[in-house]
Amino acid sequence: xxxNPPVGPGKLRTASKTLGTLALLQLVxxxxxxxxxxxxxxxxxxxxxxxxxxxxxxxxxISGGKMTKALQLARSMHRAGHRVILVExxxxxxxxxxxxxxxxxxxxxxxxxxPGYAQAxxxxxxxxxxxxxxxxxxxxxxxxxxxAKPLLEPHCTxxxxxxxxxxxxxxxxxxxxxxRAAGLSTPDSHRVTEARQVTEFDFAAGQRPYLLKSIxxxxxxxxxxxxxxxxxxxxxxxxxxxxxxxPRNPWIMQEFIAGQEYCVHTTVxxxxxxxxxxxxxxxxxxxxxxxxHPGIEAWVRRFASFHRLTGQISFDLIQAEDGRVFPIECxxxxxxxxxxxxxxxxxxxxxxxxxxxxxxxxxxxRPTYWTYHELWRLLRRQRGLxxxxxxxxxxxxxxxxxxxxxxxxxxxxxxIPGLLLRNLxxxxxxxxxxxxxxxxxxxxxx
Numbered sequence: 001x002x003x004n005p006p007v008g009p010g011k012l013r014t015a016s017k018t019l020g021t022l023a024l025l026q027l028v029x030x031x032x033x034x035x036x037x038x039x040x041x042x043x044x045x046x047x048x049x050x051x052x053x054x055x056x057x058x059x060x061x062i063s064g065g066k067m068t069k070a071l072q073l074a075r076s077m078h079r080a081g082h083r084v085i086l087v088e089x090x091x092x093x094x095x096x097x098x099x100x101x102x103x104x105x106x107x108x109x110x111x112x113x114x115p116g117y118a119q120a121x122x123x124x125x126x127x128x129x130x131x132x133x134x135x136x137x138x139x140x141x142x143x144x145x146x147x148a149k150p151l152l153e154p155h156c157t158x159x160x161x162x163x164x165x166x167x168x169x170x171x172x173x174x175x176x177x178x179x180r181a182a183g184l185s186t187p188d189s190h191r192v193t194e195a196r197q198v199t200e201f202d203f204a205a206g207q208r209p210y211l212l213k214s215i216x217x218x219x220x221x222x223x224x225x226x227x228x229x230x231x232x233x234x235x236x237x238x239x240x241x242x243x244x245x246x247p248r249n250p251w252i253m254q255e256f257i258a259g260q261e262y263c264v265h266t267t268v269x270x271x272x273x274x275x276x277x278x279x280x281x282x283x284x285x286x287x288x289x290x291x292x293h294p295g296i297e298a299w300v301r302r303f304a305s306f307h308r309l310t311g312q313i314s315f316d317l318i319q320a321e322d323g324r325v326f327p328i329e330c331x332x333x334x335x336x337x338x339x340x341x342x343x344x345x346x347x348x349x350x351x352x353x354x355x356x357x358x359x360x361x362x363x364x365x366r367p368t369y370w371t372y373h374e375l376w377r378l379l380r381r382q383r384g385l386x387x388x389x390x391x392x393x394x395x396x397x398x399x400x401x402x403x404x405x406x407x408x409x410x411x412x413x414x415x416i417p418g419l420l421l422r423n424l425x426x427x428x429x430x431x432x433x434x435x436x437x438x439x440x441x442x443x444x445x446x
Contacts, residue, residue: 011427018424021433022417028375029413039405058352059083059129061121061156063109063145064136066092066415066438068370068398069334071100071407072342073134073351078102080348085128087121094418095438096410101403112141118148125155132157132352134312137333138437139217142166146332159267159351161311161332169313169332172215172252179327182306184299187255187326191215193247198240201253203229209256212243213329227256257320261328262296264315265335267351271308273301274350274358277337281316286436287391288337288398289367290360299325336436339368339398367395370435372412398436411438 060077064070065088074084074097086103088095089111098106105128109120125133133156135145146163161169168174176189188206192198198212209227230236245251263285267275278296279288296317304313314335316328340361341347349356369391377383383391400408416433419440423430430440 010429014427014429015424018420018430022420022424024379025413025417028372032409032413035400036405036409039400039402042402043405044402057081057083058131059085060352061085061087061124061128061130061133062136063087063121063134063141064138064334065097065106066095067136067334067336068436068438069336069338070136071097071102071399072339073136073334073347074100074102075401075404076341076344076347077351080345082348082352085124085130087124092415092438094410094415096407096412096415097438099406099410101406112138112144117144118151121148122151122155125152130156132159134351135160135333139170139331139333142170142331142333159311161309161313165307165309165311166332169330170215170217172213172254172329173250175330176252176254176327178307179303182303184302185324185326187257189252189254192245192251192253195237195240195243195245198228198245198253199233199237206255210253211256212240212245213252213254214243215250215252228253257318257326259318259320259326261316261318262291262293263335263337264296264300264317265337266300266304266313266315268304268309268311268313269354270310271305272358273304274356275338275341275347276300276358276360277335277340279337279340285336286373286434287367287369287395288340289395290340290365293319295319295323295325299327336398340365342368342396342398342401367391368398369395370399371397372433372435411435416440 060082062070062073062084065086070086074086077084083104084102085105085107086098087107087109090108093108097103107124110116121133124130133152135141137145143163143166145160146166149158149160149162152158168178173189173191176186179186192212203210211225211227214222226239228236228239230239243251261281262278263281264278265275266273276297278291278293280291296319299317300315311332312334314331314333318326318328320326341359344359344362346357346359350359374388374391378385378388397408399411412435415438416435423440428442430442432441434441
């Protein structure tokens with residue numbers, strides 16, 4: 001006779017956390033319902049524009065439908081008079097963004113790692129008459145979208161780098177080498193394939209401490225900013241052994257440079273930057289405000305031009321205390337800072353028309369935030385009340401739009417609760433909710 005294993009304290013803690021979070025979401029649901037109802041009755045008058053003179057309306061395929069940045073691009077394309085097809089994997093089929101007024105059709109595709117992913121995209125391209133495919137990638141899918149590019153390009157334009165470029169940019173060590181080849185400043189970096197290399201490293205020869213960072217995307221370890229060496233050699237060895245370092249999963253040990261961090265989104269064609277925005281950054285970025293930084297912009301433009309990049313390329317950089325700019329990492333995919341273009345009429349042309357002028361956020365663009373993240377910070381006292389009210393007063397929610405209110409309701413009260421309920425049933429642990437990306441951050445997650 002088989003019996004179910006006993007439920008351990010870890011499972012009970014996870015279940016309690018999940019149930020408590022669902023209860024909190026239920027508490028704010030009535031307020032969201034009222035807000036959505038008011039917006040539906042008195043919407044902002046924002047009808048789709050006609051296509052620009054001399055151009056025709058296009059059908060745009062946008063992936064990553066669960067993410068705010070996909071919603072932002074869909075709205076910008078829709079307002080410019082284009083038809084939008086939004087896609088996402090079946091796991092996130094309940095995304096609230098599928099109910100946006102900007103989305104003409106929603107389709108699901110297999111996971112990017114599945115053998116049929118590229119063919120599924122091609123089937124949609126052919127069935128819907130897609131003119132341009134704009135991948136809004138997860139860290140996993142960016143490489144597989146690049147592999148799909150040769151299959152799709154005979155039928156539509158694909159705004160994404162080639163596979164070998166994606167692989168190099170996603171590799172923190174190779175990205176550093178690319179920056180050095182362009183004559184740009186870089187931190188001292190070393191590829192690590194076993195913990196022993198960390199223990200035996202001559203830290204005394206350097207002037208700064210080092211960080212261990214996973215080269216492959218790791219949603220949990222990426223937030224670990226423990227500096228090396230530790231106070232004792234055994235502590236340094238223990239820290240290195242605590243990471244899943246292996247020849248098949250190499251890490252990078254990189255010089256830690258203190259200073260102000262920045263994040264940058266660019267949309268590039270043949271090395272020419274068509275869309276550019278820079279923001280001051282933080283470890284868990286859910287607030288964006290434009291920042292004019294000539295040194296950061298010069299570094300990024302030099303890198304994009306030297307390597308003649310094409311696609312949506314995001315950068316994390318840091319300005320050291322001596323004023324020099326150093327790269328942290330590069331992500332060949334859309335950055336959430338694109339939300340700062342929410343009312344910019346030039347965004348869609350900059351993406352679709354090679355001859356359109358480059359764009360940056362308008363001078364009056366308001367900072368963006370995610371309301372439920374801000375409420376959680378207030379609840380946990382991670383922000384003072386005065387500071388929280390200042391964020392609300394000066395900025396604007398990245399999801400809510402009076403002319404398109406349903407995503408704001410359904411992301412928070414269908415999409416996220418659906419994921420929480422699934423984890424409750426399966427007993428799967430999770431670390432936090434990312435309302436921006438529209439997912440639960442989980443161990444070994446996507």
